[in-house]
Amino acid sequence: xxxxxxxxxxxxxxxxxxxxxxxxxxxxxxxxxxxxxxxxxxxxxxxxxxxxxxxxxxxxxxxxxxxxxxxxxxxxxxxxxxxxxxxxxxxxxxxxxxxxxxxxxxxxxxxxxxxxxxxxxxxxxxxxxxxxxxxxxxxxxxxxxxxxxxxxxxxxxxxxxxxxxxxxxxxxxxxxxxxxxxxxxxxxxxxxxxxxxxxxxxxxxxxxxxxxxxxxxxxxxxxxxxxxxxxxxxxxxxxxxxxxxxxxxxxxxxxxxxxxxxxxxxxxxxxxxxxxxxxxxxxxxxxxxxxxxxxxxxxxxxxxxxxxxxxxxxxxxxxxxxxxxxxxxxxxxxxxxxxxxxxxxxxxxxxxxxxxxxxxxxxxxxxxxxxxxxxxxxxxxxxxxxxxxxxxxxxxxxxxxxxxxxxxxxxxxxxxxxxxxxxxxxxxxxxxxxxxxxxxxxxxxxxxxxxxxxxxxxxxxxxxxxxxxxxxxxxxxxxxxxxxxxxxxxxxxxxxxxxxxxxxxxx
Amino acid sequence: xxxxxxxxxxxxxxxxxxxxxxxxxxxxxxxxxxxxxxxxxxxxxxxxxxxxxxxxxxxxxxxxxxxxxxxxxxxxxxxxxxxxxxxxxxxxxxxxxx
Numbered sequence: 001x002x003x004x005x006x007x008x009x010x011x012x013x014x015x016x017x018x019x020x021x022x023x024x025x026x027x028x029x030x031x032x033x034x035x036x037x038x039x040x041x042x043x044x045x046x047x048x049x050x051x052x053x054x055x056x057x058x059x060x061x062x063x064x065x066x067x068x069x070x071x072x073x074x075x076x077x078x079x080x081x082x083x084x085x086x087x088x089x090x091x092x093x094x095x096x097x098x099x100x101x102x103x104x105x106x107x108x109x110x111x112x113x114x115x116x117x118x119x120x121x122x123x124x125x126x127x128x129x130x131x132x133x134x135x136x137x138x139x140x141x142x143x144x145x146x147x148x149x150x151x152x153x154x155x156x157x158x159x160x161x162x163x164x165x166x167x168x169x170x171x172x173x174x175x176x177x178x179x180x181x182x183x184x185x186x187x188x189x190x191x192x193x194x195x196x197x198x199x200x201x202x203x204x205x206x207x208x209x210x211x212x213x214x215x216x217x218x219x220x221x222x223x224x225x226x227x228x229x230x231x232x233x234x235x236x237x238x239x240x241x242x243x244x245x246x247x248x249x250x251x252x253x254x255x256x257x258x259x260x261x262x263x264x265x266x267x268x269x270x271x272x273x274x275x276x277x278x279x280x281x282x283x284x285x286x287x288x289x290x291x292x293x294x295x296x297x298x299x300x301x302x303x304x305x306x307x308x309x310x311x312x313x314x315x316x317x318x319x320x321x322x323x324x325x326x327x328x329x330x331x332x333x334x335x336x337x338x339x340x341x342x343x344x345x346x347x348x349x350x351x352x353x354x355x356x357x358x359x360x361x362x363x364x365x366x367x368x369x370x371x372x373x374x375x376x377x378x379x380x381x382x383x384x385x386x387x388x389x390x391x392x393x394x395x396x397x398x399x400x401x402x403x404x405x406x407x408x409x410x411x412x413x414x415x416x417x418x419x420x421x422x423x424x425x426x427x428x429x430x431x432x433x434x435x436x437x438x439x440x441x442x443x444x445x446x447x448x449x450x451x452x453x454x455x456x457x458x459x460x461x462x463x464x465x466x467x468x469x470x471x472x473x474x475x476x477x478x479x480x481x482x483x484x485x486x487x488x489x490x491x492x493x494x495x496x497x498x499x500x501x502x503x504x505x506x507x
Numbered sequence: 508x509x510x511x512x513x514x515x516x517x518x519x520x521x522x523x524x525x526x527x528x529x530x531x532x533x534x535x536x537x538x539x540x541x542x543x544x545x546x547x548x549x550x551x552x553x554x555x556x557x558x559x560x561x562x563x564x565x566x567x568x569x570x571x572x573x574x575x576x577x578x579x580x581x582x583x584x585x586x587x588x589x590x591x592x593x594x595x596x597x598x599x600x601x602x603x604x605x
Contacts, residue, residue, distance in 0.1 A: 036573050044575035051594040052584050056576075060584065071570030093561060100524060102598040149601070152592075166595035169584075298522055303561035311567040 009286070010265035014257055015189070017264030022233045023191040025184045025256060026226035026240070027135075029202055030176050032145060032219070033076045034212045038173035039144040040067030040110060040307075047218060051168035059173045061106030066306055069094075073175035074117070074310055075320060076211040077142045080177050081118025082321050083205050084137050091311040092117050094142070094304040102167050103147040111178075113301040116141035117310065123205075124329060125197045127190065128351065130343055135198050136182040147172040177211075183237060191227075191260065196253035199223050203249075204328040222247050227259040229267060238263075239273040243287050246280045255280050258287055335359065339368035352380060354390055357397050364401025370408075374400050378421060395424050403431040415488055416440045441489060446498065449482070449490060453499050456481035468503050475499055511539040 012020075037044055041058030057065035081088050095113035121137035147169040154161030179202065187194040203221055206214040214220050228240035241263070246255045263273050278287040326334070335355070336346045339362070349355055354375045361371035375390060379400075383390045403420060406412045412420060412435065423434030435441050456478050457464045466474045475496055482495045500506070513536040520527045527535065581594050590597035 037571075037575050042571065042574065042576035043578045050581070052581050052596075053594075054578055055584050056578050068569065068571040070573050072573035074570065091567070098522075102596070102601060149598075150595070151601075162600060165598050165601050166592055167598055168595050300519070300522060305562070308562055308564055308566045308569050 009262060010269065011258075011261040012264040012268060014261050017229075017260050018189040020268065021229035021231060021260070021264050022185075022235070023187065023256070023260050024228050024230065024237055024240075025181075025187065025191050025195050027181050027184070027195060027198060027252075028224040028226070029179045029199060030145075030222045030224075031080070031179070031202070031206050031212050031214065032221075033073050033175040033177060034210075035070055035072050035076065035175055037070055039070055039073050039142070039175035041065075041173055043173065045174055046170055049170055051166075052170060054170040055172070059105070059169050067110065067304075069307060069310065070175060073142065074312070076175070076209075077117050077140065077177050078312060078317060078320050079209045079211055079324065080179070080206070081121065081140050082317070082324060083209055083327055084118070084121040084123050084140060084179065086118035086121030086137060086140060088312055088317045089115060089117050089119065089310075090314075091115070091309050093309045094307045095301045096304050097143075097299045097301055099299055101146070102165060103149050103169075103172065105147065105169055105172055109143060109146065110304055110307070111143035111301075112141035117312075123198065123201060125194065125201045126329065126332070127193055127197050128347065130347060133187065133190075133194050133197070135184055135194070138180045138182045140177055140179045143176050143178060145171050145174040145176050185233065192253040192256040195225060195256045196249050199252050200249050201328070208325055208328055208331075210325075216248050219247060223252055225252060225255050225259070227256055227263065228273070229260065229263045238267075239275050241273065241276055241278050241287075243278045243280050244290065248282070251280060251282055254285050255287060258285060262287070339372075341368070341372065345372065348376060352376060352390060354380075357390055357400075360397030361400045361404075364398045366401045366404040370404045371397075371400065374404065374421075378418060382425060393425065394427060395421070399424055399431055406431055406435065410491060411435070411441055413488075413491060446494075449486070449495060449498055450502065452482050452485045452490075453478070453495065453502055456485060457499075457502070464503060467499075467505055470505070472500070472505060510543055511536055 033039075035045060038056075038059060041056045043054050043056040043059050046054045058067055078088055092112060092115035094110050095115075096108040097111045097113070098108045100107055116139040118140040119138065121140070123135050123137060125133050125135055127133060147167050148171050150166045150168070151162035152166060153163030181198070184191070184194060184198075199221070203214045203216065206212040206221065212220055223246045225243045225246050226240045227243070228238040230236065230238045241259060243255050243259060246252050259278075266273055274289070277290040279290050280287055332346065332350065332355070335341075336343070339346075339358075341349070349358060349372065352375070354372075357375050358368070358371045361375065362368050366374075379390060379393060379395065383393055386393070403417055403424070406420070407414065407417050416435075419438065419440055420431050420434045423429070423438055424431055428434045428437060460477065460481065463474055463477050467478070478499050479492055479495050482499070483490055483492060513532050516532050516536045516539065517527070520532070585591040585594070585596065588596045
C-alpha cells in the first residue's frame with residue numbers, strides 16, 4: 001500500500017483507504033438562532049459590536065442572576081425539530097454541563113442532556129448527482145453559545161505560545177440548537193460528499209425556517225465531524241475521532257477525506273486510532289490532535305435548578321407544524337414538476353444558485369423555459385466572466401421578466417434582447433429604458449419595413465425576378481438585406497411575409 | 508456499606524478544582540457516604556405512584572418575551588475583573604490539556 005508522508009503523518013491514498021475500510025461518520029451541527037435576545041437573558045444579540053457591550057449579569061453568571069428561557073428560542077428549536085422529522089418531547093429540562101474555560105463565565109454551559117427537546121428524526125439529503133441519502137437524526141437540543149477568546153502574543157494568534165487571552169462575552173448566552181446524527185453508515189466512498197451535503201441541507205433549512213441567518217463565515221453554523229473506520233460494513237464500529245469547528249461546506253468534505261486517509265494509514269500499519277478531539281486547519285487541510293478524551297470530559301451534568309421544565313403542549317407543536325414553510329427538498333421537487341425541467345437541468349440550476357432567481361423571474365411573468373434560458377445562459381456567462389455569483393449581478397429577476405415580456409410582445413427579438421440586457425448590466429436602467437435610450441426595438445411599422453424592402457429589391461432585381469419566378473428560397477437574401485438595413489431591429493418572419501406579398505408570391 | 512471511595516472524592520474535587528488535603532479527603536469520603544445513604548432511604552418510601560422529579564416547583568414553560576433590555580456598561584462589567592485590556596477580560600495563558 002502506498003503512503004505519502006506530510007510532516008510525519010502517514011496518509012493512505014483515499015481510494016485505497018476506501019477499498020480497505022468502511023467509513024462511519026457522525027456530525028454535530030451547532031446553529032446560532034436568530035432571536036433578538038439571548039437564550040436565558042434579555043441582553044441583545046449583536047454581531048460585530050464593541051466587546052462586552054451586550055452583556056448582562058446573567059450572561060456573566062454573576063451571583064444572584066437568574067436565567068429565564070427565551071420563548072422564541074424554544075419555538076425555533078421546535079421548528080428545527082419538526083423540519084428534521086423529529087418527535088418533540090412532551091416534557092424536557094435543561095442541565096448544567098460543568099467545565100472550566102475562560103469563555104464560559106458561569107463555569108458551566110446551560111444545555112440539555114438526557115431530555116432533548118427533539119429526537120428520533122431524519123433528513124433526506126440530495127447529493128449532486130441526484131441520489132437521495134437518508135441521514136438519521138439522534139437528537140436536537142437547546143443550549144447557549146460561549147464567549148470569544150482572543151489569544152495575544154505568540155506568532156500566529158493561536159492558543160499555543162500565547163502570553164495571555166482577552167475575553168469578550170457578547171456571544172456568551174446566544175441561543176444554540178445542536179443537532180446530532182446517528183452514526184451515518186453505508187455512504188462508503190461518498191462519505192465526504194454526504195457529510196458536506198448534509199451540512200449544506202441543514203443550512204438551507206435554517207434559512208427557509210427563518211430561525212437563523214445561517215451565515216457560515218460568521219460562525220452561525222458550525223460542524224463537528226466524527227469519523228471512524230472498520231474493516232467491513234459488518235464489523236463493529238471502530239474508534240472515532242471528533243474534528244471540531246469545521247466551518248465551511250468544503251472543509252467538512254475535506255476533513256472527512258483527511259481523517260479517512262489518516263486513520264487508514266494507522267490501521268493498515270497495525271496501529272490503533274486514539275479516541276480524541278482534533279483541530280481542523282483550514283489553511284493546510286489537515287487535522288491535528290487536541291485533547292485526549294479522559295477525565296477532563298466528565299462534565300458532571302445535573303438538572304438546572306434555576307429553570308423549570310419545558311413542556312410544549314401538543315396544540316402548540318401542531319400550530320408550529322402547520323406554520324412551517326415549504327422546505328427546500330419539497331420545493332425543489334414541486335418546482336421541477338411545475339416547470340417541466342428535466343432532472344439534470346434542475347441540478348444545474350441548483351448548483352448555479354439560480355433557483356430563487358428563476359422562481360422570481362417566473363413570478364414576474366416569464367415562462368420557466370425562458371427564465372432558465374436567461375439565467376443559465378447569458379447571465380451565467382456574465383457572472384462567470386465577472387467572477388461573481390448570479391445573485392450579485394446588477395440585474396433583478398423582475399428586470400429579466402420585463403426583458404422577456406418585450407421579446408414575447410415582439411418589440412425586440414432575441415438578438416436585441418441580449419443588447420438590452422447588456423445595457424441593464426451596464427447600469428443604464430430598466431430594459432424599457434435601455435431599449436428607448438439605445439433606440440433598439442423591432443421595427444414593427446409595416447410602412448417603414450416596406451420602404452426598406454423596396455430599396456433592397458431595387459438593388460437586387462435579379463433576385464427579385466428569381467423569387468417571382470417561384471424560387472421562394474431566394475427570399476433569404478432579401479430578408480438579410482432588410483435586416484441589415486434595419487440594424488437587426490426587424491422581425492425576420494414579418495419581413496419575409498411582406499417581401500412575398502410585395503412580389504405577389506405565395507409563401 | 509461504603510459507596511463513595513476516597514479516590515472518587517479526590518477525582519471529583521479535581522474536576523471541580525477544589526484543593527483538598529488528605530485529611531479532608533478521608534473525612535469527606537465518610538460524610539458523603541452518610542449523605543448518600545440518607546438520600547437512598549427516600550427510594551424505600553417512594554412507591555411507584557410517586558413520579559421522579561428534578562424540580563420542586565409544579566411549574567413548566569416559564570418563558571420570557573424575546574425583547575431586548577438594557578445591558579451593563581463596559582466599565583461596570585469590567586469593574587470586577589482582575590485585569591482587563593481593550594474592553595475585554597484579560598485571563599492568564601490558557602494551556603491546552605494535551
